[in-house]
Amino acid sequence: MAKEFLDINELSEYLNIKKSTIYHLVENGHLPHYKIGRLVRCKRSDVDAWIEKHRREGIEIDKKPKEVFKISTRTSPDIDRIVQNPLNR
DSSP states (O other): OOOSEEOHHHHHHHHTOOHHHHHHHHHTTOSOOEEETTEEEEEHHHHHHHHHHTOOOOOOTTHHHHHHHHHHHOOOHHHHHHHHOTTOO
């Protein structure tokens, strides 16, 4: 059975990040934690929920370049008019 509360060392292993990063997250109030005297403990379920809140979806590789290309190939009648006759604005 997994422990419900994790100390900094266990949390570092669980998240595979440096202890200094965890201390930074705790000090800035980003990571949900409990302070017992000078000790920091994190509830595993709170950490799991926190991780899920920070989940980012990937972008579709094929979609993004197509959108950029579509925007860059659009011509504007105003720009065309200005380029053809710059004095006739």
